[in-house]
Amino acid sequence: MMSQRVKNAFVDTALVGTIVLLLIFFYAPIVTLVAFSFTSSRVLTFPIEGFSLEWYGELIAKPDFFPAVINSAIVAAVSTVIATVLGTAGAIAWIRYYFRFRTLFRIVTFAPLLFPQLLLGVVMLLWFSVLGNWLNFSAGLATVIIGHVVYITPFALVIVAVQVYGFDETLEDAARDAGANRWEVFREITFPLLWPGIFSAGIFAFLLSWGNFYVSYSLSGTDRTLPIFVYSGIAVGSSPIYPALATLNFIPALILVGLAEFMRRRALRRQNAAQPLS
Amino acid sequence: MKSQRKTWNDPVLVAAVMPLALVMLVFFLIPLAMTVVLTFQTTQYYRLNWTWDLKIWTEIFSKPHYWTIMLRTVGMALICVAISVVIAYPAAYALTTRLKTYNTQIQILIIFAFLTDAVLKTFGWILVLDRNGVANWLLSYLGFGPEALDILFTPTGTMIGMVYNLAVYPMFTIYLSLARLDRDLILASYDAGASRIRTFFEVTLPLSKPGLYSGAVLVFVLSLGAFLEPKVLGGGTSPLASELIRQSFETRVNWPLGAALTIVLIAIGALTLALAAGFVFRRTPSRRGEPA
Numbered sequence: 001m002m003s004q005r006v007k008n009a010f011v012d013t014a015l016v017g018t019i020v021l022l023l024i025f026f027y028a029p030i031v032t033l034v035a036f037s038f039t040s041s042r043v044l045t046f047p048i049e050g051f052s053l054e055w056y057g058e059l060i061a062k063p064d065f066f067p068a069v070i071n072s073a074i075v076a077a078v079s080t081v082i083a084t085v086l087g088t089a090g091a092i093a094w095i096r097y098y099f100r101f102r103t104l105f106r107i108v109t110f111a112p113l114l115f116p117q118l119l120l121g122v123v124m125l126l127w128f129s130v131l132g133n134w135l136n137f138s139a140g141l142a143t144v145i146i147g148h149v150v151y152i153t154p155f156a157l158v159i160v161a162v163q164v165y166g167f168d169e170t171l172e173d174a175a176r177d178a179g180a181n182r183w184e185v186f187r188e189i190t191f192p193l194l195w196p197g198i199f200s201a202g203i204f205a206f207l208l209s210w211g212n213f214y215v216s217y218s219l220s221g222t223d224r225t226l227p228i229f230v231y232s233g234i235a236v237g238s239s240p241i242y243p244a245l246a247t248l249n250f251i252p253a254l255i256l257v258g259l260a261e262f263m264r265r266r267a268l269r270r271q272n273a274a275q276p277l278s
Numbered sequence: 279m280k281s282q283r284k285t286w287n288d289p290v291l292v293a294a295v296m297p298l299a300l301v302m303l304v305f306f307l308i309p310l311a312m313t314v315v316l317t318f319q320t321t322q323y324y325r326l327n328w329t330w331d332l333k334i335w336t337e338i339f340s341k342p343h344y345w346t347i348m349l350r351t352v353g354m355a356l357i358c359v360a361i362s363v364v365i366a367y368p369a370a371y372a373l374t375t376r377l378k379t380y381n382t383q384i385q386i387l388i389i390f391a392f393l394t395d396a397v398l399k400t401f402g403w404i405l406v407l408d409r410n411g412v413a414n415w416l417l418s419y420l421g422f423g424p425e426a427l428d429i430l431f432t433p434t435g436t437m438i439g440m441v442y443n444l445a446v447y448p449m450f451t452i453y454l455s456l457a458r459l460d461r462d463l464i465l466a467s468y469d470a471g472a473s474r475i476r477t478f479f480e481v482t483l484p485l486s487k488p489g490l491y492s493g494a495v496l497v498f499v500l501s502l503g504a505f506l507e508p509k510v511l512g513g514g515t516s517p518l519a520s521e522l523i524r525q526s527f528e529t530r531v532n533w534p535l536g537a538a539l540t541i542v543l544i545a546i547g548a549l550t551l552a553l554a555a556g557f558v559f560r561r562t563p564s565r566r567g568e569p570a
Contacts (some may be wrong), residue, residue: 011475093295099285119503
């Protein structure tokens with residue numbers, strides 16, 4: 001009996017240990033970047049020599065930094081809105097409706113998730129180049145946005161679909177019985193109940209777009225987004241301005257993720273609590 | 279939740295399905311078809327000739343150079359799958375069965391690490407793995423001598439980056455299938471006198487196989503396109519398929535070749551997906567009907 005208890009304690013420790021090790025693994029580069037952003041030395045060797053904020057100044061002083069920030073912001077804002085709207089509509093169709101060609105619709109809308117991003121970018125680049133030859137346009141922010149929408153919408157769809165799945169449709173019936181028309185039912189019942197899922201899908205979409213390298217790399221032409229700015233910068237030589245940029249990136253992102261997850265989980269818990277006993 | 283049956287005359291269905299379906303048709307399916315068509319074209323003086331030619335395909339099938347790199351890519355992908363699954367399974371299991379109190383916080387930390395800029399994170403690994411980096415400092419502090427770890431700009435460096443960027447996928451799929459698992463089955467197994475370890479191997483593990491398989495397939499397919507990791511952490515010493523594709527577009531400006539290599543990679547991925555789908559679909563339902 002004792003040996004069984006020892007064995008169980010061992011398994012418990014091992015499992016908790018896995019999580020701890022996993023978090024260390026996931027955060028090793030992230031924490032390292034944050035630490036290096038405050039170095040006073042130009043070379044990135046550990047241990048860090050002294051504390052300074054000069055690399056933040058150096059980063060901001062780079063002439064192609066702000067254009068990249070603005071490009072990233074435009075791309076992320078526009079593709080977030082489009083991907084979230086398309087993903088929400090798609091999620092409702094995925095889960096709630098049964099229609100002809102539904103399987104085909106599900107496969108096609110899910111497929112980009114199973115595609116290596118590099119190949120997705122290449123395939124679209126080829127198409128835009130051929131199309132650009134015919135219609136006389138070249139790759140730029142617009143093509144990046146389209147690429148991000150194709151890549152990110154399936155993620156948004158899956159997140160909203162979880163919310164749709166837990167949806168209590170009797171509430172809609174009740175509203176309809178009370179005389180609400182279709183639009184009123186959507187505005188007053190469906191949308192508010194799905195909102196936490198839509199909101200967190202939006203945050204996911206924003207961060208995926210903001211940090212996206214592969215799709216932008218293929219489709220951005222001469223317009224640079226932030227990840228491209230970093231990629232072409234570290235190809236030339238490392239500098240403490242990239243850790244500084246990473247730190248500026250991480251803090252708002254962590255707050256956004258925390259907020260989105262908190263809202264979504266609270267709503268799911270409430271939904272489960274409100275579920276009638278069957 | 280039950281599905282409502284809708285016909286295509288219903289404007290609600292059209293509004294929900296059509297915009298997304300059109301985007302995917304015009305910007306995903308047609309480009310894919312276009313890529314296939316492009317593989318049959320030829321280039322002359324860096325310009326496309328619209329013909330119908332098998333030149334590129336004969337070139338690809340006759341040069342072992344391409345297949346060496348493709349094989350290396352598949353090999354790296356398989357190793358990445360094995361490591362990712364071995365890391366992901368216990369972590370997902372621990373998240374569903376232990377650590378209930380900190381579950382939300384841990385998941386937020388994992389999601390955040392997954393969502394942030396991959397270029398920056400990969401650059402962070404340089405700082406960790408460098409000869410004068412954090413890992414070596416830590417190892418020499420622990421008494422392993424100076425510069426004990428020299429894996430930056432080697433295939434091992436690439437692998438660390440790939441596992442880092444992809445292990446989250448099987449964590450999610452396994453977590454989902456473990457979270458959906460019926461607790462009563464496990465309790466029934468305990469009641470029948472099975473130990474915790476036996477219950478795990480005979481009840482929990484078989485029932486979580488769909489999550490395990492789908493996670494493994496995801497990692498495999500996505501790692502076929504790994505580009506940042508071999509470039510930044512592998513130092514370009516042993517290029518993978520992605521580098522080959524990049525070169526044929528950027529350096530050689532040979533679009534049909536790049537398109538063909540892309541199609542070869544997609545075919546490898548699609549074949550794996552089809553095999554896995556067949557495997558999972560055949561396996562899972564039969565389990566339910568199995569006699570005890």
